[in-house]
Amino acid sequence: MSVTIKDIAKLAGVSHTTVSRALNNSPLIQEETKERIRVIAEQLDYTPNYNAKSLVLDRSYNLGLFFTTLSKGTSAGFFYEAIRGVNSVIQDRYQLIVKGIDDYTSFHSITRKSFDGIIVVSQSDDDQGIIDHIAGKGIPLVVLNRPVTTAGVLNVLSDEEQGAFLAGSYLIEQGHSRIALIEGRQGFKSAQNRKDGFERAMKHYQIRVPEAYRIPGLYDLESGHKAMQQFLLLKERPTAVFCCNDEMALGAMKAISEAGMQVPGDISVVGFDDTVFAAYVTPSLTTVRRPIEQISTEGAIRLLGNIENKQHETEQLLLKTELIVRESVRSLSS
Amino acid sequence: MSVTIKDIAKLAGVSHTTVSRALNNSPLIQEETKERIRVIAEQLDYTPNYNAKSLVLDRSYNLGLFFTTLSKGTSAGFFYEAIRGVNSVIQDRYQLIVKGIDDYTSFHSITRKSFDGIIVVSQSDDDQGIIDHIAGKGIPLVVLNRPVTTAGVLNVLSDEEQGAFLAGSYLIEQGHSRIALIEGRQGFKSAQNRKDGFERAMKHYQIRVPEAYRIPGLYDLESGHKAMQQFLLLKERPTAVFCCNDEMALGAMKAISEAGMQVPGDISVVGFDDTVFAAYVTPSLTTVRRPIEQISTEGAIRLLGNIENKQHETEQLLLKTELIVRESVRSLSS
DNA sequence: CATATTTATGCACACGTTAACAATAGTCTT
DNA sequence: AAGACTATTGTTAACGTGTGCATAAATATG
Numbered sequence: 001m002s003v004t005i006k007d008i009a010k011l012a013g014v015s016h017t018t019v020s021r022a023l024n025n026s027p028l029i030q031e032e033t034k035e036r037i038r039v040i041a042e043q044l045d046y047t048p049n050y051n052a053k054s055l056v057l058d059r060s061y062n063l064g065l066f067f068t069t070l071s072k073g074t075s076a077g078f079f080y081e082a083i084r085g086v087n088s089v090i091q092d093r094y095q096l097i098v099k100g101i102d103d104y105t106s107f108h109s110i111t112r113k114s115f116d117g118i119i120v121v122s123q124s125d126d127d128q129g130i131i132d133h134i135a136g137k138g139i140p141l142v143v144l145n146r147p148v149t150t151a152g153v154l155n156v157l158s159d160e161e162q163g164a165f166l167a168g169s170y171l172i173e174q175g176h177s178r179i180a181l182i183e184g185r186q187g188f189k190s191a192q193n194r195k196d197g198f199e200r201a202m203k204h205y206q207i208r209v210p211e212a213y214r215i216p217g218l219y220d221l222e223s224g225h226k227a228m229q230q231f232l233l234l235k236e237r238p239t240a241v242f243c244c245n246d247e248m249a250l251g252a253m254k255a256i257s258e259a260g261m262q263v264p265g266d267i268s269v270v271g272f273d274d275t276v277f278a279a280y281v282t283p284s285l286t287t288v289r290r291p292i293e294q295i296s297t298e299g300a301i302r303l304l305g306n307i308e309n310k311q312h313e314t315e316q317l318l319l320k321t322e323l324i325v326r327e328s329v330r331s332l333s334s
Numbered sequence: 335m336s337v338t339i340k341d342i343a344k345l346a347g348v349s350h351t352t353v354s355r356a357l358n359n360s361p362l363i364q365e366e367t368k369e370r371i372r373v374i375a376e377q378l379d380y381t382p383n384y385n386a387k388s389l390v391l392d393r394s395y396n397l398g399l400f401f402t403t404l405s406k407g408t409s410a411g412f413f414y415e416a417i418r419g420v421n422s423v424i425q426d427r428y429q430l431i432v433k434g435i436d437d438y439t440s441f442h443s444i445t446r447k448s449f450d451g452i453i454v455v456s457q458s459d460d461d462q463g464i465i466d467h468i469a470g471k472g473i474p475l476v477v478l479n480r481p482v483t484t485a486g487v488l489n490v491l492s493d494e495e496q497g498a499f500l501a502g503s504y505l506i507e508q509g510h511s512r513i514a515l516i517e518g519r520q521g522f523k524s525a526q527n528r529k530d531g532f533e534r535a536m537k538h539y540q541i542r543v544p545e546a547y548r549i550p551g552l553y554d555l556e557s558g559h560k561a562m563q564q565f566l567l568l569k570e571r572p573t574a575v576f577c578c579n580d581e582m583a584l585g586a587m588k589a590i591s592e593a594g595m596q597v598p599g600d601i602s603v604v605g606f607d608d609t610v611f612a613a614y615v616t617p618s619l620t621t622v623r624r625p626i627e628q629i630s631t632e633g634a635i636r637l638l639g640n641i642e643n644k645q646h647e648t649e650q651l652l653l654k655t656e657l658i659v660r661e662s663v664r665s666l667s668s
Numbered sequence: 669c670a671t672a673t674t675t676a677t678g679c680a681c682a683c684g685t686t687a688a689c690a691a692t693a694g695t696c697t698t
Numbered sequence: 699a700a701g702a703c704t705a706t707t708g709t710t711a712a713c714g715t716g717t718g719c720a721t722a723a724a725t726a727t728g
Contacts (some may be wrong), residue, residue: 002445002446002447004713004714004715005714005715006714014677014678015677015678015679016678016714016715017677017678017679017715017716017717018676018677018678020714020715020716020717021677021716021717024716028675028676028677029676029677030675030676030677033676033677045442047442047443047445047447048714048715049389049447049713049714049715050443050447050448051385051386051388051389051394051447051713051714051715052385052389052683052713052714052715052716053714053715053716054385054683054715055383055385055386055389055682055683055684055685055713055714055715056682056683056714056715056716056717057683057715057716058683060385062429070417070418070421071418071421071422076410076411076413076414076415076610077410079410079413079414079417080408080410080413080414081410083404083413083432084404084405087404087405087432087433087434087437088405091437092437092438092439092443095396095431095433096431096432096433097429097430097431097432098417098421098430098431098432099421099429099430100421103421103425103426104426105426108379108381109381109384109426111336111381112336113336113381113383113384113385114384220610221610221611221613221614225614247610247611250611250614250615251614253614253616254614254615254616254618257616276410276554276555276581277555277581277584277611279555280555280559280584280585280587280588281584281588281615281616282587282588282591282616284588338683338684338685339684339685340684348707348708349707349708349709350684350685351685351686351687351707351708351709351710352706352707352708354684354685354686354687355686355687355707358686362705362706362707363706363707364705364706364707367706367707382684382685383683383684383685385683385684385685386683386684386685386686386713387684387685387686388685388713389683389684389685389686389712389713389714389715390684390685390686390687390712390713391685391686391713392713
């Protein structure tokens with residue numbers, strides 16, 4: 001079996017209480033005693049049993065990192081950056097437990113005993129159920145990527161509506177008036193926000209978008225590809241397409257080139273997210289940058305603060321999005 | 335505080351032992367008693383304290399999923415598929431703890447008490463340290479993606495050397511003889527394997543590859559881009575380039591088109607991994623498919639089997655790689 | 669020098685669960 | 699009908715750790 005503080009106690013000729021205090025660097029214990037005990041612990045390669053610690057200290061040392069889904073509609077880049085961001089903050093202090101919300105059949109097992117804090121990377125309003133559950137249990141919680149108003153819940157997200165507005169406005173300012181939209185996955189909040197921002201730009205500049213210029217997508221390459229094929233069948237084709245993420249934009253560009261047309265010569269394309277490959281496709285993709293990694297680091301920092309101060313300060317942090325102009329949009333105004 | 339089996343016992347008028355047995359569906363307890371207890375547990379919204387369970391049962395309900403690094407050199411797609419694959423297998427039974435090996439300052443905290451099993455997605459020979467540690471502690475372990483010979487360790491990987499051989503051979507069969515190589519990240523086993531396979535193909539067909547035709551990369555877009563720029567400066571440019579992953583291939587294609595040249599008209603490009611975007615770039619990328627998700631599901635299945643049977647069957651599973659021919663290679667033979 | 673105070677350590681219990689063993693009542697066997 | 703057996707439940711200890719309180723020794727106080 002593994003070595004416990006009692007084993008150390010026996011060797012050091014003290015009680016296990018003293019060992020516990022010594023290893024936790026309690027001021028009650030004499031410095032020499034501490035040192036003697038530390039040496040023995042080291043020699044025996046002692047590791048505390050975290051289950052026992054958790055039981056008595058009422059802390060789990062676990063952080064939950066929950067995504068709306070791991071299997072459908074979450075893009076690899078987004079997922080990766082979110083985990084990276086959180087991981088860079090927590091270092092050694094916590095274990096990071098990654099889970100898809102749609103894998104839960106019941107939230108029953110999510111308790112204050114099993115998670116010291118939880119980060120929900122929320123992509124859908126449907127996540128409200130788990131958010132309410134977590135908040136109801138009094139577990140420190142931060143929700144990323146989607147606005148929530150639940151009391152006591154921290155919230156970090158980017159202003160996607162504004163980003164989409166910038167993208168739409170940019171297309172118009174470049175002289176486009178026949179502008180189509182490939183929407184995000186239905187039920188995803190980001191899909192709604194980006195569409196809203198786009199529509200606001202259209203309204204602001206009084207550009208009419210016919211119904212045939214709006215097609216819902218699934219945030220993946222294939223759906224962007226298919227949607228663009230639809231647009232290409234229209235008698236009056238759009239001169240520009242705003243795609244609600246970069247992957248769909250890439251799919252759309254593929255469809256355009258397969259049809260023997262050019263980006264941006266024949267049709268301009270704008271994406272959203274500024275994924276790593278956006279700068280490297282040909283032509284490079286004009287898109288909206290969303291600070292995913294920053295969102296997740298900020299979220300993690302706030303969560304840890306909240307856990308350690310035990311105070312539940314509610315605060316919403318809205319990070320800016322930014323239009324990144326590259327080569328995939330043609331100016332018609334000159 | 336939260337409700338415990340003792341609370342239930344009091345209400346049911348039985349001992350807490352009986353409650354424990356009832357909730358674990360022990361055959362020792364009368365069916366009516368069980369049912370009565372279950373109802374009360376339900377009403378009180380009882381959730382077992384897993385730390386207490388862990389302490390006495392000597393199981394943590396945790397599975398570790400360790401990557402060589404989370405911050406440098408692991409591509410998003412790879413990371414995503416690996417987690418997805420493992421997650422799809424473990425469902426509710428375990429918590430999945432994701433970590434970067436390079437985040438560990440000491441492996442001290444990795445014990446049989448804290449992990450029921452561990453999956454190491456290994457990309458570098460440097461991971462041998464943690465593998466030895468885990469195996470030494472007697473924790474069930476499966477290593478993915480890199481061959482290991484440590485006793486008692488399960489191993490699932492794809493035959494990358496063979497894949498690279500196929501890619502190299504294909505280029506030669508298409509009539510290429512000036513073939514360059516953009517290597518993977520130094521220290522990564524995959525980089526070595528892919529290079530080896532490529533070299534074997536060259537040797538097999540007696541094609542000489544000058545030193546200037548080999549440049550080390552970092553597995554990211556930028557390094558592929560830079561490497562290709564180097565090749566373009568050569569007096570005698572290669573007619574084809576084998577890139578050790580798709581991201582570098584995309585970077586390379588970008589450099590080619592920036593130089594005003596065409597893929598595959600002027601230079602052919604082959605990648606490795608068959609990431610999701612490979613089919614959607616223009617021209618679509620000829621590459622080697624590696625069954626990442628299958629590797630991770632197979633690995634997870636074997637690990638669980640090993641944990642539950644408690645037998646440590648050592649076995650290496652080598653999955654096939656496959657050349658996916660698309661448009662990025664030109665045939666010179668016709 | 670007697671008492672008060674500080675310092676260092678130990679004792680006993682608690683956290684929530686499971687399990688070996690004991691106990692009780694009812695049933696079967698011959 | 700006495701002993702053996704079975705079914706059901708309870709008693710108690712254990713897992714490894716932290717902590718309130720008691721204790722003992724050392725030191726300070728007046």
